[in-house]
Every structure is written in C-alpha cells, then in structure tokens.
Amino acid sequence: MSDLDQFRQETRAWLEANCPEAMRQPVTGFEDIYNGGRVPEIDHPDQKVWCDRMAEKGWTVPHWPKEYGGGGLSADEVKVLRQEMSRIGARQALDSFGISMLGPALLQFGTQEQKLEHLPPICRGEIRWCQGYSEPNAGSDLASLATRAEDKGDHYLINGQKVWTSYADKADWIFCLVRTDNTGTKHEGISFVLFDMDQPGVEARPIKLISGSSPFCETFFDNARADKANLIGEEGKGWTIAKYLLTHEREMISGMGGAPKKSLGETAVELIGADEQGRLSNGILRQNLAQYQLDTVAFGATMARVGDEVKSGQGLGPASSIFKYYGTELNKRRNELNLAVGGEEALGWEGDAYQGGQVVRDWLRSKGNSIEGGTTEVQLNIVSKRVLGLPDA
Amino acid sequence: MALVLNEEQSMLKDAAAGFLAEKATVAHLRELRDSGDATGFSQDVWKEMADMGWAGIAIDEEFGGLGYGYTGLGLVLEQVGRNLSASPLQSSVLIGATIIAELGDQAQKEQFLPAIASGQSIVTLAIQEGAHHAPSQIATTAVAGGNGYVLNGSKRLVLDAHVADTFVVIARTSGEPGDTDGLSAFLVDAKADGVAIEQRSMVDNLNCGALTLNNVSVDASALLGSEGGAASGLNRTLDIANIGLASELLGVSTEAFERTVAYLKERKQFGQVIGSFQGLQHRAAELFAELELARSIVLKALQAIDSGDESLPVLASAAKAKLCEVAQRATNEGVQMHGGIGMTDEHEIGFFIKRARAAQHTFGDYNYHLDRFASLNGF
Numbered sequence: 001m002s003d004l005d006q007f008r009q010e011t012r013a014w015l016e017a018n019c020p021e022a023m024r025q026p027v028t029g030f031e032d033i034y035n036g037g038r039v040p041e042i043d044h045p046d047q048k049v050w051c052d053r054m055a056e057k058g059w060t061v062p063h064w065p066k067e068y069g070g071g072g073l074s075a076d077e078v079k080v081l082r083q084e085m086s087r088i089g090a091r092q093a094l095d096s097f098g099i100s101m102l103g104p105a106l107l108q109f110g111t112q113e114q115k116l117e118h119l120p121p122i123c124r125g126e127i128r129w130c131q132g133y134s135e136p137n138a139g140s141d142l143a144s145l146a147t148r149a150e151d152k153g154d155h156y157l158i159n160g161q162k163v164w165t166s167y168a169d170k171a172d173w174i175f176c177l178v179r180t181d182n183t184g185t186k187h188e189g190i191s192f193v194l195f196d197m198d199q200p201g202v203e204a205r206p207i208k209l210i211s212g213s214s215p216f217c218e219t220f221f222d223n224a225r226a227d228k229a230n231l232i233g234e235e236g237k238g239w240t241i242a243k244y245l246l247t248h249e250r251e252m253i254s255g256m257g258g259a260p261k262k263s264l265g266e267t268a269v270e271l272i273g274a275d276e277q278g279r280l281s282n283g284i285l286r287q288n289l290a291q292y293q294l295d296t297v298a299f300g301a302t303m304a305r306v307g308d309e310v311k312s313g314q315g316l317g318p319a320s321s322i323f324k325y326y327g328t329e330l331n332k333r334r335n336e337l338n339l340a341v342g343g344e345e346a347l348g349w350e351g352d353a354y355q356g357g358q359v360v361r362d363w364l365r366s367k368g369n370s371i372e373g374g375t376t377e378v379q380l381n382i383v384s385k386r387v388l389g390l391p392d393a
Numbered sequence: 394m395a396l397v398l399n400e401e402q403s404m405l406k407d408a409a410a411g412f413l414a415e416k417a418t419v420a421h422l423r424e425l426r427d428s429g430d431a432t433g434f435s436q437d438v439w440k441e442m443a444d445m446g447w448a449g450i451a452i453d454e455e456f457g458g459l460g461y462g463y464t465g466l467g468l469v470l471e472q473v474g475r476n477l478s479a480s481p482l483q484s485s486v487l488i489g490a491t492i493i494a495e496l497g498d499q500a501q502k503e504q505f506l507p508a509i510a511s512g513q514s515i516v517t518l519a520i521q522e523g524a525h526h527a528p529s530q531i532a533t534t535a536v537a538g539g540n541g542y543v544l545n546g547s548k549r550l551v552l553d554a555h556v557a558d559t560f561v562v563i564a565r566t567s568g569e570p571g572d573t574d575g576l577s578a579f580l581v582d583a584k585a586d587g588v589a590i591e592q593r594s595m596v597d598n599l600n601c602g603a604l605t606l607n608n609v610s611v612d613a614s615a616l617l618g619s620e621g622g623a624a625s626g627l628n629r630t631l632d633i634a635n636i637g638l639a640s641e642l643l644g645v646s647t648e649a650f651e652r653t654v655a656y657l658k659e660r661k662q663f664g665q666v667i668g669s670f671q672g673l674q675h676r677a678a679e680l681f682a683e684l685e686l687a688r689s690i691v692l693k694a695l696q697a698i699d700s701g702d703e704s705l706p707v708l709a710s711a712a713k714a715k716l717c718e719v720a721q722r723a724t725n726e727g728v729q730m731h732g733g734i735g736m737t738d739e740h741e742i743g744f745f746i747k748r749a750r751a752a753q754h755t756f757g758d759y760n761y762h763l764d765r766f767a768s769l770n771g772f
Contacts, residue, residue: 265772279764280772290767297711301689305396312397319689322682383681384674388654393669 011084018053020046024089035096036125038172054093055124069123098122098129102175109233132162132176140378143186149178158224168204168217192238195226211364249373250324265289268341292333318387325379328369335363394696409472417478419741426598433600434479443512457507462699467640474644481515484552487637489516492561495626496618517557519548519604526757529573535564541613544606554602555592566621578617597751632709636694638752639716643691646723649745653727687719707769710762717759720749
C-alpha cells in the first residue's frame, strides 16, 4: 500500500470517529460556518468540538507547517483529506480571515517570532481577525490612506478611520494599513501593523446596506496602540504586503456566488412557459439567459484552465488578472436575470411569502461585488497597464 | 483532462506558427486575390503542409494519418486564423475526412482517407441549400434508381468546390424539408455526369462555390452510412467542423486584437499615443478578457472531441457562438481603433474582419448556435 493510501485509510477512520453527526449536515447559511474567536458565535455546540478536534490534528489549516499549528500536509495529502471530508459531508471546521488572508501574508512576510505568536491561535480558532484597509477617502485609490501611526518608541499611536471593515464588531485583532510617513510618494510611508481590538480607542459600528444588514463596519481609532513587535515587514513597506493580500481577496470575491443548482433557463421555463419545441416563450429573455449561461461556461473553463496551467508548472498566466472583474460582472448579470425570471416574487423584501426577500437582497448585495476589493474600473486599468502594456496618460 | 497543451501539442503549435507566418500570410492571400488565382491557394505550400502530415493530422494512423486528434488540428487551424492562410485544411481535412471517418465503412475509409491524408485528394461537404445553415430544411433528393441512386438538387457554400475531386452530398431519401429524419450522405465524383460547379467569390476571398446536381447517378456503394441514417454522423461532423472553425476564429480574433493593441501604442494624436486614453484602454482590457474566455472554451471543446465527451453538441455550440461573438467584437474594434487607415484596402486589418464574418457564418452563425445552445440546455 502506498503512503498516500495508508494516509487515506487513517484519515477516513479518524474522521468517522471524530466528526460529530451535526457537523456532517449541509451548510445552509452563514450561521453554519464557524469563525472562532475569543467569544465565538456558536449556532451548535458541536461547532467548537469539531474545530478543537481538527485543530488538535492541525487540520483546520492542513497545508500550513506543523510548527505554526498547521497539519504540515503535502498537496496530495490535503487533497485526500478534502476528499475524505466531502465523502462523509464533513463541514470545514473553521473559516476565518486569519486563515484566508493574514496567514498567507505572515507566512510570506512575517518574522519567525511573529509567525509563532499569531499563526497557532488562528489555527486553533482562538483569535478572530479583521482587515483594516479602505477609508472614507481611500477606496479605489487605496494608497492615499490617511490613518496615522505615530512613533512612540516601542509602540505606535494610531488615529483615523477605516470603513468596509468586515466583522470588525466581532473580531479580536485587526491587520491594518497605516501611514507612518507623509514625506514620500503615497505608496511609500504605508505600514502593515497588527493590534488588539479590545482596547480603549477602538470602536466598530456596523453599516446597513441597500440590501439590509451587513457584516461591514466603520471602525474608528482614537489613540489606539500597536506594539512595534507587531509591525509586519519593514516600516514604510506595507504596500507590498497590501498588494499581495489584495490578490488573495480578489480571488475570493471572484469565486463568490457560484453556480445555481438548477439552470436559470430551466427555472424560467417553469415560471414563464415554453413553446412546442421547449423553447422559453419569451425569446428576448431566452437570449439574455443563453448569453449569460454561455459566458458562465466559458468563464468556468477559464478558471479551470488557469488552475491546470499552474499545476503543470506554467505559473499564473495573465488570464488570472480578469477573474475579479469578470466573475463579479457575471454575478451581477445573474442577479439581474434572477429578478427578470422571478418577477414579482423576486422583488419581495420581507415576510414568508418572499422567503425573507433573499432574491432581491442578493441582487442588491451583488452590486457591491464590482466595487469591493478593487472596482471593475481599477481591474481594467490593471489589465490595460500590466498585461497589455498600454501607457499612462 | 487538464486544460493545457502537452509537449507534442505545443511543438505542433510552434511549428505551425513558424511555417504559416513564412509561407501563407495575409500578404500571400492578397497576392492570390489580386492575381485572380484560379486555385485560390498555393499548391506548393499545400504540398509542404501535406508533407509535414497536417492533411492527416486527425486521421487515424490505420488510414495514413498522424492520429494526433482534433486538438492537434485545432492548434494548426488557430495559426491558420492568425495568418489567414489559404488551404484546403478546413474543407478536406477538418470536414471531408471527418464525415467519411464518421459514416464510412472500411472500404470507403481505405479508399478516401489515405488520399486525403497525403494531400492528393480534396473531399468537401455539400450541405447548405439556402442563405442560412439549416440541415433539417434539406430538399435535395436521392431516389433509388439504376445501380443505386439518382440525385437532384442544388447546394451552396461548398468549400473549395472548384478544386474538390469528391463531394459528400447530403440528400433526402425520405420525408420532406423540415424533417430531421430521412437524410443520407453520398460520395459524388466531381466529374460525374450532371454535376455542375460554379465558382463563387465571397468577401473573404477564400474558395467556395455552388453545386447543381441534375439527375446524377451514383452506385449503391456511394452511400456513406445507412440510407436515411446520416443524422448522427453528420451532426458529430458538424460539431467538429464548428469547433475547428471556432479554433480558426480564435486565431483571427487574437491576431486582430494584438495588431490593434500594437497600433494603440504607436499612433499619436493630441500629442500622445492613443493607447494612453482610458476610453480605449478599457475597451481593450474587456476584449482581452473575452479572448481569454474564448481560448478556454475552444480548448475544452477540442478536448471533448478527442475524449468522446457526451456533451460535445453543447460544447460545440458554446464554442462557435462564443467565438462568433468575440471575433465580431475583436474585428470591429480592430477597424474602429485603427481609424481611417483601418478602412483602407492597403491595410491588412480589413482582411481579418472579412474572414471572420465568412467563418462565423459557415455551418451556423452566432444566432443559430446560441439558439441551439439554449435548446440543448433545456430552455
């Protein structure tokens, strides 16, 4: 038996013995996803049990090195673990910005001490992180951010405001872009610091969106304190880390939405009717749906192709630069078509008759996809300049 | 199957790019056009292509081909599209050989495929009758008589009609125009009595013609496949043909786009290169994204042919519809962004918009294939 087969057998046995029954049920909402933290939001007690057992094995973040709380698994072993988990319908034990965003940046740019301090609590789901990037006057032009960090010897004193800080009201720590120097170009003088949210001088207020309540917050710093030991990378070189993380974030947003269970066209036939050949009776809607579905198939093939190119050692090609732009625009198109297909039912805002207004709220929320994490227009600028080599005006 | 090229395929692609960029370019096409060349392509270049094995690229080794599959042929066709290379690769290799391989018996394959693979024989499909691709509307008839059948009807958009030595004619052995059943395929010698060939000239200056069949007698052995049973092999052939044309359109679009981006970096107005204007930059970036999608769906569809994927029909219509859309946009933007020079015959960008439209139309345009794509998806 190969080592990998042996690993599969052991993994299967361990999962069977340790994954609670409740954690084998399909995820139906955000409350089913466990994010950890000092005071975790717990929908079912087994969420924490399952997270703790997986963390013990290092399997909440199986691909990170063991010394930082990960599982130290090879790519093939991670694949086996995922396959075995999905075989029994096991949920992901822990999902957090610490895993998806801060962790990769620390592994790349952090010192050994910083990694040892911050990564293991992420793996164990003990500390929940949020990201402090955008500001009221630094959106697409993120590098013009103005939150000040004043040098106080062993620490920085931080004053300013962040916005669109997801889950700032629930996070324990923040990774934050601050300005440590005003003298150079706007990209210089930005630093990447970590600090505890549980201190006087940090306040997070949730933002209500056109779609209703949201995880976003406005976050205010009034003489908040960040130890210098938690400066990541060099002072004034935070922009490099920010760009690295934005790439991660864009990949996450482009994958949002996902494919619906039944094709929209088939749903439309049920609701609107078809001719004798089975063609949707409204020819204009049919064309719009077909164009959307065609682009969805072609975009899916592009994601697969880029993934296969990376696996074959060709590296991340220029096609990846379109993911954020195209994926979010496609998601907006799908949501517009959802309204067109659903008619009055899709416009309902609340109440049982309208399933709480999910369709219309998703539609409104999708408008933000092409704004957050780099607007469509900024993405097109990036393709123009970096991929096509077109010059600045 | 991974959506990447293997080493053999990459080498083939590079070889095709190098050869065609030297021997069969847009400038060569212009020469053929301006000299009123009777063949419409260079026989010498075609012989060289055949000697390299390209005429038998997707034909099984058993019948004298290379057995590289349609992914290999698609890569060559993409380079054909980039250079607008004139040759019988589409008519005889992509389509003629395919319908014989799909419908023919052992004897028919032995008779025709090695001859196509060596480049000596040109076999082309005669299917379209009206202004639009509509296989179920075929009215050409084949009635039992003599030693086999007697064919009557007329065909158009027959690729390389005037240089083909054999036609595969799709005719009705039963039913009425509008019926999808009752279609049969016949091998018809170009020199047979009652066959009249009219060379026509379309906007792309490549070869196509019309065919009139006036009481053409063929032997029973000319029937490809069973009587009335052409549909499944014909549909698969048309799917393959459309994916091949989508590969060619990928080359046409990519080349038109790259030439246009190069022009944006060179042309100056208002004291700066026009490529620095955001109004043009975003249009170029959007087109870049569409071309990446186009490349992916073409490769996926090519691989589906070779792997025997059941979703071939939906992927074929997806690839053709997407490439019709992208080629139209890329060539329209190509002319627009070149400005006045793009409207002149002297500049080469015009050759790309011309070939794009003809290839888009051949065997079903955007409207045809998007409609089919929707139907195959259950709406």
